[in-house]
Amino acid sequence: EAQVTQNPRYLITVTGKKLTVTCSQNMNHEYMSWYRQDPGLGLRQIYYSMNVEVTDKGDVPEGYKVSRKEKRNFPLILESPSPNQTSLYFCASSTRQGKRDRGQNTEAFFGQGTRLTVV
Amino acid sequence: DQQVKQNSPSLSVQEGRISILNCDYTNSMFDYFLWYKKYPAEGPTFLISISSIKDKNEDGRFTVFLNKSAKHLSLHIVPSQPGDSAVYFCAASPRWDNFNKFYFGSGTKLNVKP
Numbered sequence: 001e002a003q004v005t006q007n008p009r010y011l012i013t014v015t016g017k018k019l020t021v022t023c024s025q026n027m028n029h030e031y032m033s034w035y036r037q038d039p040g041l042g043l044r045q046i047y048y049s050m051n052v053e054v055t056d057k058g059d060v061p062e063g064y065k066v067s068r069k070e071k072r073n074f075p076l077i078l079e080s081p082s083p084n085q086t087s088l089y090f091c092a093s094s095t096r097q098g099k100r101d102r103g104q105n106t107e108a109f110f111g112q113g114t115r116l117t118v119v
Numbered sequence: 120d121q122q123v124k125q126n127s128p129s130l131s132v133q134e135g136r137i138s139i140l141n142c143d144y145t146n147s148m149f150d151y152f153l154w155y156k157k158y159p160a161e162g163p164t165f166l167i168s169i170s171s172i173k174d175k176n177e178d179g180r181f182t183v184f185l186n187k188s189a190k191h192l193s194l195h196i197v198p199s200q201p202g203d204s205a206v207y208f209c210a211a212s213p214r215w216d217n218f219n220k221f222y223f224g225s226g227t228k229l230n231v232k233p
Binding site: 004033035040041042043044045048058090092107108109110111112113 | 121123125128153155160161162163164165168208210220221223224225226
């Protein structure tokens with residue numbers, strides 16, 4: 001079954017304690033990204049990766065790090081979490097836009113989300 | 120400033136009637152549009168998409184309409200069912216940007232009453 005798996009689903013932590021949220025996909029997708037969902041703001045992209053060892057900032061990258069050492073994994077790292085990073089986080093993966101040109105869907109597949117609370 | 124806007128945070132519809140969810144965008148370079156559906160405690164799931172070369176795309180009870188001149192798209196659900204109750208996100212993707220970047224609206228919560 002095609003899926004994007006995030007862990008943990010729920011996490012409560014204290015300010016400044018480093019944490020990692022893992023993300024893994026089994027669809028051999030080149031493109032992976034992290035979003036955060038906040039009330040009234042929808043989903044905003046934090047970081048993305050176009051392939052192994054290729055990552056770049058999205059719209060709200062401050063306070064986050066990522067790595068892409070393997071194609072299937074794209075962990076999100078909060079080196080020193082702060083309360084304003086309390087949010088619902090989603091990992092997503094998709095295939096190349098080129099397939100869209102050939103009429104194939106290039107929608108993003110999302111993980112189930114990680115509810116993070118920083119106190 | 121959000122480039123994709125869903126101005127209705129919520130919508131309530133009677134079962135069997137039509138649900139119309141609206142979305143506006145500001146960037147004329149967007150060329151691919153999608154609707155996602157999200158249930159509580161789950162990730163968004165893809166529902167339907169439309170390319171800018173079309174003005175309509177249908178999939179069963181779901182139809183997406185695109186009006187490029189007005190920079191507006193809408194999702195029609197006919198007939199609406201209680202299982203359709205969820206948050207719906209509109210998303211847009213530009214051809215020029217890092218491929219497959221999606222810009223999302225803030226979502227519309229649909230409640231279909233039995």
